[in-house]
Amino acid sequence: MIPYGRQDISQDDIDAVVAVLRSDFLTQGPSVPAFEGAVAGYCGAAHGVAVNSATSALHLACLALGVGPGDEVWTTPITFVASANCALYCGARVDFVDIDPRTYNMSVERLAEKLEGARETGRLPKVVIPVHLCGQPCDMAGIRELSRRYGFSVIEDASHAIGGGYRGERIGNCRYSDITVFSFHPVKIVTTAEGGMVLTNDDALAGRVRLLRSHGITRDAEAMTRTPDGPWYYQQVALGFNYRMTDLQAALGVSQMRRIDGFVARRHELARRYDTLLADLPVTTPWQHPDGHSGLHLYVIRLKLREIDRTRREVFEFLRAQGVGVNVHYIPVHTQPYYAGMGFKPGDFPEAMRYYEEAISLPMFPKLTEAEQDFVIGTLRRGVAK
Numbered sequence: 001m002i003p004y005g006r007q008d009i010s011q012d013d014i015d016a017v018v019a020v021l022r023s024d025f026l027t028q029g030p031s032v033p034a035f036e037g038a039v040a041g042y043c044g045a046a047h048g049v050a051v052n053s054a055t056s057a058l059h060l061a062c063l064a065l066g067v068g069p070g071d072e073v074w075t076t077p078i079t080f081v082a083s084a085n086c087a088l089y090c091g092a093r094v095d096f097v098d099i100d101p102r103t104y105n106m107s108v109e110r111l112a113e114k115l116e117g118a119r120e121t122g123r124l125p126k127v128v129i130p131v132h133l134c135g136q137p138c139d140m141a142g143i144r145e146l147s148r149r150y151g152f153s154v155i156e157d158a159s160h161a162i163g164g165g166y167r168g169e170r171i172g173n174c175r176y177s178d179i180t181v182f183s184f185h186p187v188k189i190v191t192t193a194e195g196g197m198v199l200t201n202d203d204a205l206a207g208r209v210r211l212l213r214s215h216g217i218t219r220d221a222e223a224m225t226r227t228p229d230g231p232w233y234y235q236q237v238a239l240g241f242n243y244r245m246t247d248l249q250a251a252l253g254v255s256q257m258r259r260i261d262g263f264v265a266r267r268h269e270l271a272r273r274y275d276t277l278l279a280d281l282p283v284t285t286p287w288q289h290p291d292g293h294s295g296l297h298l299y300v301i302r303l304k305l306r307e308i309d310r311t312r313r314e315v316f317e318f319l320r321a322q323g324v325g326v327n328v329h330y331i332p333v334h335t336q337p338y339y340a341g342m343g344f345k346p347g348d349f350p351e352a353m354r355y356y357e358e359a360i361s362l363p364m365f366p367k368l369t370e371a372e373q374d375f376v377i378g379t380l381r382r383g384v385a386k
């Protein structure tokens, strides 16, 4: 089966992890700060705080921004559930903003309308979490302007987007947000097996995330309530978690970051081939907004079902049966039973539902060969043929 996504591990990556195994520190050693510096430096952010997943990063980002009971957090329904769950971890309520029909990202028009309505009912969000779906950046300038007007904070869920850019600068520099979050799960663009990172330009937010990453414990005398008892002394000053990344993971991340531009360039080569070779099929290929340079984590096509005799499910099952490991990103979060239980109805976000009924993610990863890609395209051609 050709998977939809797969990590790219080199001998250098393996050597980097083995070197940590032979060293003094498997965790809390020098590799984590080195990885944080590599990612923050690459993106142009002042701070990077590595954690054990993007899910943890989203949770800490919400906590650092003060999200708690009585607050609302808004995100897009077309995302992985973690983008919404982070608000629930903090005791806040979640709501969604429907997607743009061309980019499949949170629609800034729908966001503006919803904010105007929320102002009247006094239920403005504390935080909005746009997700750069497939790696394509959201309309961040538009979202930033609304955040100033309505007074909410912005967390970019850039789990798909490391290595991409927006208006000529790198995703992750937080020019239009308070915090950006990356995921380093193996299917994503850069991997640490499991891992995530919080990026921010705000010193206080970075300090808060660092504190909460490790139990709310500080060894910094400045942050303590009294003078230390001695060199062994630490204080717990908040209720934090163990969300730390290991040095094994961070060393893999440092080694992977050396190849990030190559990873993204290869994804763009493959996307260009798909765009060209799928042009005569009854499918919509991804539209790229000129403001963005996608990280291209995913390559999602939409089936033009009126021109195809099969259902989406039949096309999907045909591809899988032929050895093409397609997937669907994502089942709209508001239709998950856990969220439906909060009162969300499928029809609440119609553009998201239309997208969901037609979407299929084709294989997209740097090591995908052109022969494999041709097989994917040929199989899809048979799958949608009259």
Ligand SMILES: *Cc1c(COP(=O)(O)O)cnc(C)c1O
Pocket (backbone or CB within 6 Å): 052, 053, 054, 055, 056, 079, 080, 082, 083, 131, 157, 159, 160, 182, 183, 184, 185, 194, 195, 196
């Ligand atoms: C993968 C993903 C996450 C969660 O990442 P983990 O590192 O697996 O916790 C969150 N949001 C989006 C959009 C993702 O794709």
